[in-house]
Amino acid sequence: MEQFNDIYKQHYTSIYRLVSKFRLNSHEAEDIVQDVFVKLYLQFNSGNQVQYPKTWLYKVAVNVCINTVSRRKETESIESVSQLEFGTSDSLETNIDQNEREEIIRSALLKLKEHERLVVILYSEGLSYKEIAEVSGIKFTSVSQNLSRALEKLRPLLKKHYYEMLNQ
Helix, strand or coil: CHHHHHHHHHHHHHHHHHHHCCCCCHHHHHHHHHHHHHHHHHHHHCCCCCCCHHHHHHHHHHHHHHHHHHHCCCCCCCCCHHHCCCCCHHHHHHHHHHHHHHHHHHHHHHCCCHHHHHHHHHHHCCCCHHHHHHHHCCCHHHHHHHHHHHHHHHHHHHHHHHHHHHCC
């Protein structure tokens, strides 16, 4: 179980970050991350080896997220203000600005097709094209083209919101 503990320590944060990009509230994200690591634990406990743990974790997390989001009827969830770190008024302003930027990015991502959104999210997590192909099921030779198209679709959406933010 030492191997499991090492993998858990090494990948927990990145899996949580990935899961939270799927528009889930913090409780759902925590539950999904826990579910992903339980699946990994059961995999090890049954004697099965996981050759590439990072890719395996990302693939399982993406599948669980997609299933959760597709089952959920609501499409928007708003984190409560209590989750902001309150301190000085500057830090509150910074947190609000950061949350607003994140919301703009999430909204723009929602306008992409599911496979385009997935490729962008995985790329933003630092996965290689090979890992993106393995997690998403897209051919390795198509990852670059899919990513490029998705980013081209995002560019005008983000420019529009950025322009609106500057002119408020």
